[in-house]
Structure formats: C-alpha cells, structure tokens
Amino acid sequence: xxxxxxxxxxxxxxxxxxxxxxxxxxxxxxxxxxxxxxxxxxxxxxxxxxxxxxxxxxxxxxxxxxxxxxxxxxxxxxxxxxxxxxxxxxxxxxxxxxxxxxxxxxxxxxxxxxxxxxxxxxxxxxxxxxxxxxxxxxxxxxxxxxxxxxxxxxxxxxxxxxxxxxxxxxxxxxxxxxxxxxxxxxxxxxxxxxxxxxxxxxxxxxxxxxxxxxxxxxxxxxxxxxxxxxxxxxxxxxxxxxxxxxxxxxxxxx
Amino acid sequence: xxxxxxxxxxxxxxxxxxxxxxxxxxxxxxxxxxxxxxxxxxxxxxxxxxxxxxxxxxxxxxxxxxxxxxxxxxxxxxxxxxxxxxxxxxxxxxxxxxxxxxxxxxxxxxxxxxxxxxxxxxxxxxxxxxxxxxxxxxxxxxxxxxxxxxxxxxxxxxxxxxxxxxxxxxxxxxxxxxxxxxxxxxxxxxxxxxxxxxxxxxxxxxxxxxxxxxxx
Ligand SMILES: Nc1ncnc2c1ncn2[C@@H]1O[C@H](COP(=O)(O)OP(=O)(O)OP(=O)(O)O)[C@@H](O)[C@H]1O
Ligand SMILES: [Mg+2]
Numbered sequence: 074x075x076x077x078x079x080x081x082x083x084x085x086x087x088x089x090x091x092x093x094x095x096x097x098x099x100x101x102x103x104x105x106x107x108x109x110x111x112x113x114x115x116x117x118x119x120x121x122x123x124x125x126x127x128x129x130x131x132x133x134x135x136x137x138x139x140x141x142x143x144x145x146x147x148x149x150x151x152x153x154x155x156x157x158x159x160x161x162x163x164x165x166x167x168x169x170x171x172x173x174x175x176x177x178x179x180x181x182x183x184x185x186x187x188x189x190x191x192x193x194x195x196x197x198x199x200x201x202x203x204x205x206x207x208x209x210x211x212x213x214x215x216x217x218x219x220x221x222x223x224x225x226x227x228x229x230x231x232x233x234x235x236x237x238x239x240x241x242x243x244x245x246x247x248x249x250x251x252x253x254x255x256x257x258x259x260x261x262x263x264x265x266x267x268x269x270x271x272x273x274x275x276x277x278x279x280x281x282x283x284x285x286x287x288x289x290x291x292x293x294x295x296x297x298x299x300x301x302x303x304x305x306x307x308x309x310x311x312x313x314x315x316x317x318x319x320x321x322x323x324x325x326x327x
Numbered sequence: 328x329x330x331x332x333x334x335x336x337x338x339x340x341x342x343x344x345x346x347x348x349x350x351x352x353x354x355x356x357x358x359x360x361x362x363x364x365x366x367x368x369x370x371x372x373x374x375x376x377x378x379x380x381x382x383x384x385x386x387x388x389x390x391x392x393x394x395x396x397x398x399x400x401x402x403x404x405x406x407x408x409x410x411x412x413x414x415x416x417x418x419x420x421x422x423x424x425x426x427x428x429x430x431x432x433x434x435x436x437x438x439x440x441x442x443x444x445x446x447x448x449x450x451x452x453x454x455x456x457x458x459x460x461x462x463x464x465x466x467x468x469x470x471x472x473x474x475x476x477x478x479x480x481x482x483x484x485x486x487x488x489x490x491x492x493x494x495x496x497x498x499x500x501x502x503x504x505x506x507x508x509x510x511x512x513x514x515x516x517x518x519x520x521x522x523x524x525x526x527x528x529x530x531x532x533x534x535x536x537x538x539x540x541x542x543x
Contacts, residue, residue, distance in 0.1 A: 148449035158444030
C-alpha cells in the first residue's frame with residue numbers, strides 16, 4: 074500500500090504539487106490523469122525517489138520511504154518511462170534481465186523468466202532475445218519496456234504514459250494486454266496518462282489532478298456518474314458522459 | 328623515380344633497421360596515447376560532475392595546445408632530459424586534448440531519458456557510469472582516441488631531436504644529408520602507420536555505432 078500524506082513539491086517559488094493526500098491499495102491499478110503540466114510525472118517520480126518532496130510524507134507498506142536507500146527502493150519498483158528508455162547498446166535479453174542482474178539474482182532463473190515474459194507479450198524469445206531495440210517496431214519496444222519493469226517481480230510498477238507514442242490500434246492492444254496481465258500478476262500499478270478513454274478502460278481507480286491538486290478520486294464508474302465539479306466534467310467531456318453513462322452504470326469498480 | 332627506387336633499396340637492404348625504427352615509433356605513440364586515455368577519460372568523467380573543473384581543464388588544455396610541438400618538447404627536455412620519456416610526455420600532452428574533449432562531449436550528451444531509466448531501475452552511480460554512460464559514449468571517445476593516435480604518429484617524428492628513435496631518425500638524417508630516398512624511407516611508413524590506425528579505429532567506431540543506434 075502506498076500512502077501520500079500532505080505531499081508538496083515546489084521549484085523555487087512555484088508550487089507544482091500541493092498537499093496531496095491519497096492512498097493506493099495493494100494490487101490496484103491506479104491511474105493518474107490530468108492535463109499536461111498538472112504534475113502527474115512529478116507525483117509518480119516521488120514514489121521511487123527520482124524526485125524528493127519538499128514537504129509531506131510518502132510511505133510504502135507503512136514505511137516512510139525517505140528513510141530507505143533509494144537504490145534498493147528502486148530495485149523493488151518497476152519503472153516504465155515516458156520515452157520507453159530501452160538501452161540501445163544492450164540486446165532485448167540484456168535489457169529485460171537488467172534489474173534481476175542488479176539484484177544479483179540467479180542467472181539461470183532470470184534467463185528463464187526473460188523467455189516467459191517475452192512469450193507473455195507475444196514476442197518469440199528465439200527471434201527477439203538477441204536483437205537490439207533499434208531492430209524492433211515501436212509497439213514491440215513498448216512491450217519490452219513493460220516486461221523489463223516486471224522482470225524482477227517487483228510488487229509495485231510505475232508506468233508513465235507508456236502507450237502514448239503508439240498508434241491507436243497498438244495502444245488498444247497493449248491496454249488489453251496490460252489488463253489481462255494484471256489479472257494474472259496482481260501488482261500495484263501506478264499508471265500515468267492524459268487519455269481519458271485509456272483511464273476509463275484500464276483503471277481500478279482514477280485520480281484526476283489539476284495544477285498539482287486532486288480534483289477527484291474514484292472508480293471510473295464514480296467519475297462518470299458523479300463528477301464532482303466542472304473541471305472533471307470538462308476533462309471527461311460532456312459527450313463522453315452521455316455516451317458512456319450506460320456503459321459504466323453497471324460497473325462497480327474496485 | 329630514382330628516389331623511390333632508392334627508398335625500396337633501403338627497405339630491402341636495411342629492413343631490420345627500418346622495422347626497428349617503426350617499432351620504436353609505434354611504442355612512443357601508443358604509450359603517449361595510452362597514458363592520455365588513462366588520465367583523460369577519468370578526468371572527463373570528473374568534468375561532467377563539476378562545471379568549475381570542466382572550465383579550468385578546458386582552459387589549461389587549450390593553453391598546452393597553443394605551444395608549438397618543438398617548444399613543448401624542449402620544455403619537457405629541461406625536466407626529463409634526453410630520451411624516450413621526453414617524447415612520450417610530450418605526446419601525452421598533445422593526446423590529452425582530443426581524448427578529454429571527446430570523452431567529455433560524449434559523456435555529457437548521453438540521452439537524459441536513458442540516464443533516468445538507469446537510475447529509476449536502481450543502478451548505483453558507478454553502475455550507471457560503466458553500464459550506461461561509458462558504453463553509450465564509446466563511439467565518440469574512440470573518435471578522440473583516433474585523432475590522438477594520428478597526431479601522435481606525426482609528432483613522434485621529431486622525437487629523434489631529443490635523443491629518442493623512431494622513423495624521424497631516417498627523416499632527419501635524410502634532410503641533413505640531402506638524401507631524399509632516406510627521407511622517404513622514414514616518412515612513408517610513418518604516413519602509412521597513421522592511415523592504418525585511422526582506418527582501424529574508424530572501423531571500430533562504425534561497428535559500435537551500427538549496433539547502438541538509438542531506439543525510436
Ligand atoms: N525541474 C523543474 N523545475 C521547475 N519546474 C518543473 C521542473 N520539473 C517540472 N516542473 C514543472 O512542474 C509541473 C509538473 O510537471 P510534470 O512533469 O509533473 O507534468 P505532467 O503532468 O507529467 O505533464 P505531461 O503530461 O506534459 O508529462 C510543470 O508545470 C513543470 O513545468
Ligand atoms: Mg509527464
């Protein structure tokens with residue numbers, strides 16, 4: 074369980090995150106959404122201490138993360154960055170095996186796991202393992218970016234707009250794969266997006282941010298049926314609210 | 328035509344001497360460049376961590392670079408006396424600049440997203456340096472080493488003036504005795520050596536670049 078307790082972040086005079094308090098349950102697919110610059114990435118990077126809060130406290134399983142070694146913390150949190158971030162000088166196999174190797178796990182075990190993970194996202198290991206990232210399509214690279222975050226079997230995974238650079242068809246396919254995957258692995262996933270369709274489709278709960286503040290947290294069902302104010306309605310879009318009302322009225326979320 | 332034939336005559340009659348001079352030449356150039364790599368690359372790493380250090384080193388190197396090679400050789404001579412050590416130190420000074428410059432540029436231009444990916448995955452700063460930053464800037468570092476080698480092979484020809492050997496011995500003896508064949512017998516192997524090193528290291532760079540193209 075991840076808990077934010079009055080977390081703020083400022084750069085000089087500008088406050089970009091304002092007293093955020095919320096919790097993310099174990100095994101939950103939690104989506105952070107909002108317009109560009111609202112603080113989604115900043116919020117996420119505070120979880121693996123790529124960014125330190127200016128004030129407030131973040132804890133994981135009741136342990137204040139400011140007291141943990143950031144290197145060890147990060148090895149237990151999968152991370153998929155906004156721009157894929159596969160290492161171009163390493164093969165697909167080396168990329169996926171990176172964190173298990175950093176953690177000094179047993180090579181025989183993690184090499185087997187690399188094959189399993191590649192198979193899981195439909196990439197034939199014998200065909201793809203020895204290739205370099207530049208020899209894969211954008212969608213294939215994105216899949217590798219996702220399974221690389223899963224390789225060391227971390228309980229928490231952070232994903233920053235992992236599918237935003239893809240064409241709509243690959244994006245939908247990967248969204249389906251992710252929700253399918255989540256049914257098997259039950260990780261705590263923090264997923265950043267600015268795409269409302271994506272959020273409504275994959276989220277257990279959605280946290281909507283605006284100017285560094287939470288404007289609503291709830292299940293897709295709650296957001297669509299009980300938008301708390303005009304900003305939420307604007308972001309979801311009036312058209313979609315009418316269209317999706319029936320689609321989400323039977324969904325209880327969670 | 329006669330001079331060219333004369334040159335071949337020297338190669339055939341005196342091949343063991345020419346070979347020895349060539350080996351001396353390679354020894355001086357490689358040793359100078361090797362020390363420049365051993366000092367220059369770590370210095371470049373330190374420069375990426377401190378702006379003040381980066382600027383002061385850049386000023387210092389540019390200063391050394393403006394000293395004519397003969398003058399530098401004489402300055403070193405005052406401290407180290409006649410012999411190989413003097414040439415090697417001078418070559419080291421000249422090789423430092425392209426090696427530091429390229430390593431610094433290469434290391435500072437590694438894609439920030441990849442650095443963040445490395446940190447985010449739990450790499451220590453040492454792991455990040457050896458597994459991400461250095462491998463990714465290797466083609467640029469190699470380009471610096473290639474330039475340094477070519478410069479070193481050229482400058483090593485004046486080593487003979489401070490009592491070291493090398494192909495310069497033939498060149499300067501040829502000049503002194505107006506023997507063009509002898510001059511060429513020194514100059515042409517030196518030029519070929521420079522070209523060879525340039526293409527071998529250049530090929531290595533290309534090979535690295537090919538497999539390390541950036542992911543889209
Ligand atoms: N290093 C920094 N210095 C100053 N301001 C920063 C810095 N990093 C981020 N910001 C500001 O903080 C705010 C939040 O940035 P953040 O990257 O979290 O946005 P985001 O919601 O992820 O946006 P996007 O959808 O465009 O990725 C922005 O207004 C940004 O300009
Ligand atoms: Mg962002």
